[in-house]
Amino acid sequence: MKLVTFLYQQHIGIGAVEGDFIVDASGHDEIPGNMIDFLAAGKRAKKAMQQLIDSGQNRIPLTAAKLLAPIPRPGKFLGISLNYADHIGETGLEKPEYPTFFTKQSSCVIAHGDSIHRPKVSEKVDYEGELAFVIGKRCRHVPVEKAQEVIAGYTIANDVSVRDWQIRSPTWTLGKSFDTHGPLGPWLVTADEIADPHNLDLKTWVDDELRQNSNTRHMIFNCFEMVAYLSQAMTLEPGDVIATGTPSGVGVKMKPRGYLKPGQTVRIEIEKIGELANPVIEEPDIASL
Numbered sequence: 001m002k003l004v005t006f007l008y009q010q011h012i013g014i015g016a017v018e019g020d021f022i023v024d025a026s027g028h029d030e031i032p033g034n035m036i037d038f039l040a041a042g043k044r045a046k047k048a049m050q051q052l053i054d055s056g057q058n059r060i061p062l063t064a065a066k067l068l069a070p071i072p073r074p075g076k077f078l079g080i081s082l083n084y085a086d087h088i089g090e091t092g093l094e095k096p097e098y099p100t101f102f103t104k105q106s107s108c109v110i111a112h113g114d115s116i117h118r119p120k121v122s123e124k125v126d127y128e129g130e131l132a133f134v135i136g137k138r139c140r141h142v143p144v145e146k147a148q149e150v151i152a153g154y155t156i157a158n159d160v161s162v163r164d165w166q167i168r169s170p171t172w173t174l175g176k177s178f179d180t181h182g183p184l185g186p187w188l189v190t191a192d193e194i195a196d197p198h199n200l201d202l203k204t205w206v207d208d209e210l211r212q213n214s215n216t217r218h219m220i221f222n223c224f225e226m227v228a229y230l231s232q233a234m235t236l237e238p239g240d241v242i243a244t245g246t247p248s249g250v251g252v253k254m255k256p257r258g259y260l261k262p263g264q265t266v267r268i269e270i271e272k273i274g275e276l277a278n279p280v281i282e283e284p285d286i287a288s289l
Helices: 035-041 043-055 085-091 144-150 223-233
Strands: 002-008 011-018 021-024 059-061 066-068 077-081 100-103 116-118 129-135 151-158 182-190 201-206 209-215 241-243 265-270 274-282
Touching: 002 021, 002 035, 011 043, 021 043, 035 043, 066 182, 129 201, 129 223, 129 265, 144 151, 144 223, 151 241, 151 265, 151 274, 182 274, 223 241
Parallel strands: 077 241, 116 274
Antiparallel strands: 002 011, 002 066, 002 182, 011 021, 021 059, 077 100, 129 151, 129 241, 151 182, 201 209, 201 265, 265 274
């Protein structure tokens, strides 16, 4: 199923997309009101959602609602660097022996259709189309062969990066965490709908120009290996988002540089999931607090 967080008539709810409709789970006794609690509730909540879908009730036209990020404020939002062989090739760096993770602050998360800001302090804003997976069970020390059991589903991420700010610090946190630089969506496709997350076509367009064209089979460390590695160090919790790296074709490696400009739109498509599209605008003036 395609799980969504949405805004409808000034109410934020969760539900599932069926065709041109959202099945609204608001007020259902067995379905929590936010996505993280829904995932934490496990099989019971998912069964109740499926029953609601099958009932044909509580339908809202998809065009009447605003889709929010499926996980509007994840507890952890982690990304992995240099995880596609072709991307390593274009950077000229060496293949990593171990996966290297960085943090994107959760305040950067926006939804499908929301605007990416080109910040006042930099014009070196880049896109990175990525598959992301979402944790569904609280877990620690998960072996690779059982990692699939703790993944709730998959979505699309744009790991927007401010390149000059990124290279100022070895942690990359600031360059990866500007406001609006974490588009997620449009929905969360449950893991049972994705037979093999490591064989999905991934494409990124800037306007009508195809910039990235790859497949998740080219990952160096796959999703299950990432779960096993991360869970040796930390407890993973429902709603945690892990972006799995980007293939070649990023703007920083183009000649001339293909940095994002106001007026452009970034569109990422991943097979079996859908499309995440976001326009780029100048950062608006915001009064200091």
